[in-house]
Amino acid sequence: MKLPESTDIFNIKGAVLSSEPMWRHTTFGVGGAAELYAVPADTDDLARLLTAAGREGIPVFILGGGSNLLVSDKGISGLVIDTRSFRDYYLESGGKIAAAGPSASAPNTAAQKAPPAGQSPDASSSDVLVLGAGLPISDAAWTAGSQGLAGLEMFFAMPGSVGGAIWMNARCYGGEIADRLLWADIMLPGGRLQRIEKQTDQWSYKKSPFQTKKAVIVRGAFAMDRKDPKMLREQMLENRNHREQRGHFRAPCAGSTFKNNRQFGEPSGALIDRCGLKGQREGGAAVSSWHGNILINDGGACAADILTLIKRIAGEVEERTGFRMEMEVQLAGDWPGDCAGDWPGDRPGNLEKN
Structure with a gap:
C-alpha cells in the first residue's frame, strides 16, 4: 500500500498527523507509530476520511479510548481514526x-x-x-x-x-x-x-x-x-x-486480559492464580501480583513482551486445567506472521476486517 504524498486529500477541519506514536494513545503505554493518524472534528470530517481512504485503498483502524488494546511494536499501517471529538x-x-x-x-x-x-x-x-x-x-x-x-x-x-x-x-x-x-x-x-x-x-x-x-x-x-x-x-x-x-490503577494495563468463561467454574484470574502464575514476567511485562487477570507494563515493556507473556500464561493454564482461555485484549497493527496466532477477535477496529 502506498500512502498519498499529501494529507490534503482528506480535506478535513480536524488534524491529520504522520507517524504518530500509538503508545501515547493506549492504556498499556506501548505500540509503534500509525502511518497516518486523524482526529475528525465531526461526522462530516469522518465521512471525508472514510471516503478518501476507500478511494485510495488505505486501510482504516478506528480508535476509541485505547483500553483493552495491544498495538504492535511495528505500529499500524494506513489510517488510524481517533473518535475523541464525538462527544454528544x-x-x-x-x-x-x-x-x-x-x-x-x-x-x-x-x-x-x-x-x-x-x-x-x-x-x-x-x-x-x-x-x-x-x-x-x-x-x-x-x-x-x-x-x-x-x-x-x-x-x-x-x-x-x-x-x-x-x-x-x-x-x-x-x-x-x-x-x-x-x-x-x-x-x-x-x-x-x-x-x-x-x-x-x-x-x-x-x-x-x-x-x-x-x-x-x-x-x-x-x-x-x-x-x-x-x-x-x-x-x-x-x-x-x-x-x-483490586489494583486496576497501580500500573499501565489494558484491564482484564482474558474473558471469563462460566464453564470453567471460576474466573480466569482465579485460574491463573491457582496455576501459580502471578508475578510471571517477560521483559518489562508482568502478571500483576494483586490480580491474575491483569497483565501490566511494569516499566519498559514492549508489545511483543506482553503478547509473549499472554500466550505463555494461556498455554500453561490450558496444559494444567484443560481450559483454553479467550483473550479479551484486542490485537491491532502489523504483527509478524506467526506472532498473533489464531486468537479470536483480533484487530477490532480495522474496517477491512470487521
Whole structure:
C-alpha cells in the first residue's frame, strides 16, 4: 500500500498527523507509530476520511479510548481514526443535563442526520440519554449519575470510550452495555450514517453485532431511570474504591486480559492464580501480583513482551486445567506472521476486517 504524498486529500477541519506514536494513545503505554493518524472534528470530517481512504485503498483502524488494546511494536499501517471529538451528550426527550466535561457538546446540527428511529419499547418509560462514541464512559456515567440518571453507574472509573464500550458490550458489576442500549448511529465506509436498533438476540457476553460490521460507531442512546443523585454518586465511588483495591490503577494495563468463561467454574484470574502464575514476567511485562487477570507494563515493556507473556500464561493454564482461555485484549497493527496466532477477535477496529 502506498500512502498519498499529501494529507490534503482528506480535506478535513480536524488534524491529520504522520507517524504518530500509538503508545501515547493506549492504556498499556506501548505500540509503534500509525502511518497516518486523524482526529475528525465531526461526522462530516469522518465521512471525508472514510471516503478518501476507500478511494485510495488505505486501510482504516478506528480508535476509541485505547483500553483493552495491544498495538504492535511495528505500529499500524494506513489510517488510524481517533473518535475523541464525538462527544454528544444530551437527553433525546429534551430534558436538561449538564455537559460531561469541558469538551462535551450539544448535538452537532451541522452533521449528517441519521434516519429517524422507531419507538423502542424500552424508551417509553425512561429518559433517553444520547452519548457520543468518543466520550469517556466513566465521565458519562459520573455526569449522568450526578444528574439523577441511573443505568451506567457500574462503568464509572472504567477506562475506555462510549464507542468502545458499545463495540465490546462492556460488562462489570453485574451489568452490561446491552442492558441499556436502545440504538446506535454508525457510519458506513462510504460515509453514510445509519441507525441500528438494538436486537437483543445479537448481543451476548462481550459480544456485539458491531464486531462483524464494517462501520464506525458515532453515538449511542441509552434508556435511563431516575434515582437519587447522592445515592448514585456513593455507589460510583464505592465501585471506584473496589477497583483501586483490586489494583486496576497501580500500573499501565489494558484491564482484564482474558474473558471469563462460566464453564470453567471460576474466573480466569482465579485460574491463573491457582496455576501459580502471578508475578510471571517477560521483559518489562508482568502478571500483576494483586490480580491474575491483569497483565501490566511494569516499566519498559514492549508489545511483543506482553503478547509473549499472554500466550505463555494461556498455554500453561490450558496444559494444567484443560481450559483454553479467550483473550479479551484486542490485537491491532502489523504483527509478524506467526506472532498473533489464531486468537479470536483480533484487530477490532480495522474496517477491512470487521
